[in-house]
Amino acid sequence: MTALVWLRQDLRLEDQPALVAAAAAGAVIPVYVLDDEAPGDWRIGSAQRWWLHHSLAALDKSLRKHGSRLILRRGPVVAALRTIVDETGADAIHAIRHYEPWWRAAEDELGDRLTLHDGNHLRPMREITTGAGAPFKVFSSFWKALSATLPPEEPLAAPREIPAPEKWPASDKLDDWHLLPTKPNWAGGFDIWTPGEAGVAAALEAFADVGADYEHQRNMPSVEGTSRFSPHLHHGEVSPRQVWHALSERGVRDAAFDRELAWRDFTSGVVLAMPRYADENGRPRFDRLPWRRAPDDLEAWQRGRTGYPIVDAGMRQLWATGWMHNRVRMIAASFLVKHLLIDWREGERWFWDTLVDADYGNNSVNWQWISGTGVDSNMFGRIMAPLVQSEKFAAADYIRQWVPELRKLSDEAIHDPETAGCRPASYPPKIIGHREARERALAAGREVR
Structure with missing residues (x-):
């Protein structure tokens, strides 16, 4: 056999x-x-x-x-x-x-x-369904159903032996696939990652040191307070139930982290129910929303040149490392959709190409959540204020790391150097004012209603 x-x-x-x-x-x-x-x-x-x-x-x-x-x-x-x-x-x-x-x-x-x-999930997807046997489209209902089945089963050990065939078939050479980057000035910070199961073990040990304060630290981009498991989970170098039990063994059990782990399972159910969710609005009425075609604005967002330091820091971190802090992902995504009124699919595709953890379900559901277009999402009229978010979550050191033009500014001025009157000539002015952007987005939302 x-x-x-x-x-x-x-x-x-x-x-x-x-x-x-x-x-x-x-x-x-x-x-x-x-x-x-x-x-x-x-x-x-x-x-x-x-x-x-x-x-x-x-x-x-x-x-x-x-x-x-x-x-x-x-x-x-x-x-x-x-x-x-x-x-x-x-x-x-x-x-x-x-x-x-x-x-x-x-x-x-x-x-x-x-x-x-x-x-690849905490529980088999066919076991976590609505009363009608369909995948959940609302996370709170999904989480309630999943929670009743937790903890997940113990993970399987690797086989002691993997019997080899009498003769191996031919194989391509990995280097001949040319998977490594060729884009200039890109991926310079990818050396922070260690792909493979050895990297998983290191990430688990590192997270065990901060996991006890995860709910607070996960929102602070200047602090190493997140797990960074996402690329390992996306590529399947570790299963969700392995993560669950490994953290339990280390005495790290956090309700916020458990929900985020479950969110990945939830997004699989959404794309199972709606396979084109990455291409189509979950709420069809948003097909009427008048998105702007603004290639220069889109490029400014992609390159971290919007004039909003917290947004620019996140987009530059993404370009350099293939990853962005979760709180900053929400701020940057909201800025593209609400401040620039650019179709969420443009951002989704940029993240798909530049994130090491870009997952079809997770990426599409997250973008539709922040855009307000999804089946279970934030309201379109809820617009994140990037300058307020930057101050609230103490992002000064994070901005200094990724926007070196602002490195010498004070903690008070660095979030909004233009208003503070100390914007360096090397850093761009705001691409649009917050109030102007908010009013434009709300007007677009009224057209949908």
Whole structure:
């Protein structure tokens, strides 16, 4: 008996039910297929590709310690898997279930050859549904239903042995995929990350030191108070239930963090129910909203040149490191949609390309939440004031780190140097005033109503 283990966003040996099932039955051929055709507009973004390169290398190294290896192929995923089955005479394909629309289509096309396992959520998605058996579209209801099933099951240990086939199929060379960045002045700070399961272990240990004060510190961008698990979770180097139990073992249990972990599961349910959620407003009436086509404003936002220091710091952090502090993500996203009145999909796609943790469900649901266009979202008329947010969450040192033009300004002046009368010539004026932007956004919202 020989089985393929089809790997996607589940690049780990621990708590890997597809791998455990295949190894228990016979020889195993772990396979990763880089398919840039099936997702269409949602091909893997540039920052994710950097992470993917290092994560695949780390996984192959781990597999080789177990007498196995990772087979790489590129092209349409269903055709690639069928080719490997024909080459090896494999009897089955095992995989962890995914909820992105292109993965669901591929799973359906593979049919009876494919055995699917649950493993990327706190609980199997089919168990957390409404009374009608449908995925939840409101988080509070989802959280209530999920909470009744927690804690999650204990994670599975990695297989002690991963039986090898008599003959390995051919594999692409990872370097030939050219996943690493070529854009100038980009990704200079990606060295803060350690992709792979070793990086997960380090992140868990680091978070254990701050987790007790997570609810307060998570909103302070100048403080290292967040978990930074998101890219590891997105690429499946760790499962949510592994995170849950690992933190419990370390005495770190925080209600705010638990809800954020559950939010990732919730967003999978939203895109399961509404596969085009990343492209279409969750509330169709917002199709009438008069978005502005303003390429210069969009570029100023992307490059961190809006004249609002907290927004610019976040966008520059994103460009350099592939990640942005969660509180600042909300501020920056709200600024694009409400202050600049630019379609949320423009921001969503920028994040998709530049975030190492860009997740189809999480990214789309978060953008629609801040935009007010989603099925469970903030009100469109609720407009975050970036200058107030910057002062409230003590972002002065964060701004100094990412906007060096303002480094010498005082804590009082740095949030709004233009009003304070000390804006350096090297730093741009505000792209639009807060009051003017707010009135324009509210007028646009009235058109929708």
